[in-house]
Amino acid sequence: MNINTRSTLLKYLLLTWVALLFIFPVVFMVVSSLKPDLQLLQDSSSFRAFLPVGETSLNNYSSAWERVPIGRFVFNSIVVTAITVISSLFLCSMAAFSFVFLEFKGKAVLLSVILATLIVPFETIAIPLLMLVNKLPWIGVDGFQIGWLDSYHVQIIPWIADGLTIFLFIQYFKDLPRDLVEAARVDGATWFQVYSRVIVPLAGPCFATAAILKFLVMYNQYLWPLMTTQSESYRPVMVGLQYFFQLNIAWGEIMAYLSIITLPVLVFYLSMQRTFIASIASTGVKG
């Protein structure tokens, strides 16, 4: 075996090991969801934990389904996540566009304030934010009023604009040739047309990256919806997970629940994968 073959083999072994490391938790989750609790606990100390052996069935799925309104939770999460991701991409990219291509007073100060929010963890503002939404005026007219607490919008609106997404777009837009914007201005494009016709089509990879990051944040929301929603009609999947820890903990059902709620994430990721990987790859060949 020459040095080249040996190094390739080593590389493959290392990569396979890393790939397995990442995939094992998912395999463990899916395999465990098929096993009864007793066997699941017994298998967990051996390699059997990753193999669909012994007594396997879909019982955990049906009992998890009976125990909590999974469909409702998944629906709530998808509604909240989809609206937030779409609004966030639109607003944050427009904000970034203004910061990069427009001139206005106070631009530098405003940008520093936005970037400063990146270092503030959500937990520190959770309570003030809760008090704020609690006191916010009610929307609507007499006879038809919608409150803020226990709603979809309380889970959506505070999460639309965020420093990280704006920052991502700013970095990407800065690398786009300025001449394109100027050429479009000479061609007669309004600023919004420059944004929508020239910049957005060129920023696909950045939109995909921002969408995935935002999707993960929103789909994994736990603390905020737990604080602001009381009814199952509005609670998302992660809050639904706590239902399984209230009385007797059934690990098999938890794994079944987790497998179900992971599906939308996988579907979303796979649909964006090509653009996402392209965006990571493109950062390496720029310039």
Place this chain on the structure above:
Amino acid sequence: MSIVEFKNVVKSYGKLTVVPNMNLKIPSGSFTVLVGPSGCCKSTLLRMIAGLETVTSGQITIGGDDVTHKEPAERGIAMVFQSYALYPHMTVEENIGFGMTLKKTPKAEKKKVVLEAAKILELDQLLDRRPKDLSGGQRQRVAIGRAIVRDPKVFLFDEPLSNLDALLRGQMRVEIAELHKKIGATMVYVTHDQVEAMTMADQIVVLRAGMIEQVGTPMDLYNTPTSPFVAGFIGSPKMNLVEGDFAKQNDCDVFGIRPEHVDLDETKGSWQGIMRYSENLGSDTISYVDVENMGTLTVRSEGSVIVASGQTVYLTPREQFIHKFRDDKRID
């Protein structure tokens, strides 16, 4: 009439003034080239005409209309950028017709106009391609096509050929000059390449540090440069400019003679020197001769003249082509 005029135009970035006071008239239908070294604000002036750069004070008019505060699209101009600035996600056809798409021009009319422009520029076979599938010259033609379909009063070119190789640059130079003859619109062209300036322009504006050094036809600038700066900038190889005692003996601060106006001989002449190095270009020989009191002089002679390095040679200037400058100005 599409005269472009700068009236007392000042451009500052904060406290730094880069254009102190610009007054310039670009005649209608002319091909005016703005030349100068890097940082002389030639591109800034062009961008101010386009409306891509604000004017700190003063006025810019196009065809008599004050456009100082108008949007780029309202000025009746089209611009060709150094980087071509083609939209990478659009085809050639979409690139050329983008302005009309924005104006919501009917599709059939747009197609007709785009096709006409594409035919002029020999792009009609490439309309479905994207910019990444085109060569440098083709990309530049698409950029010109995009300018043509706007039917502008004034074309602005910002160093459009600097990204092309020498051969293509020569071809495009001819194409742009022909286009100017065909269309007859006012064209303002920025370059730092004096060959482009000399070969294409009706009028050359030589700039230095945001100020005009000289305006004139290419031959005016070549024959009667008004300052040592213009004398040194126009012409290739550049003019020999001698200062110091030799200039003083000749009643001036700077004594100038172009390399092609000095005769080289191996036996007799006005100035004795030592051949330092010579470059034979086939048709011409460019020699660098060290002359006492004067420094190294460049001489252009016929390609057949070959003198070895270190040999004594004699140089004779042609009297009628001597340029003298005092206090940075020409003495006639």
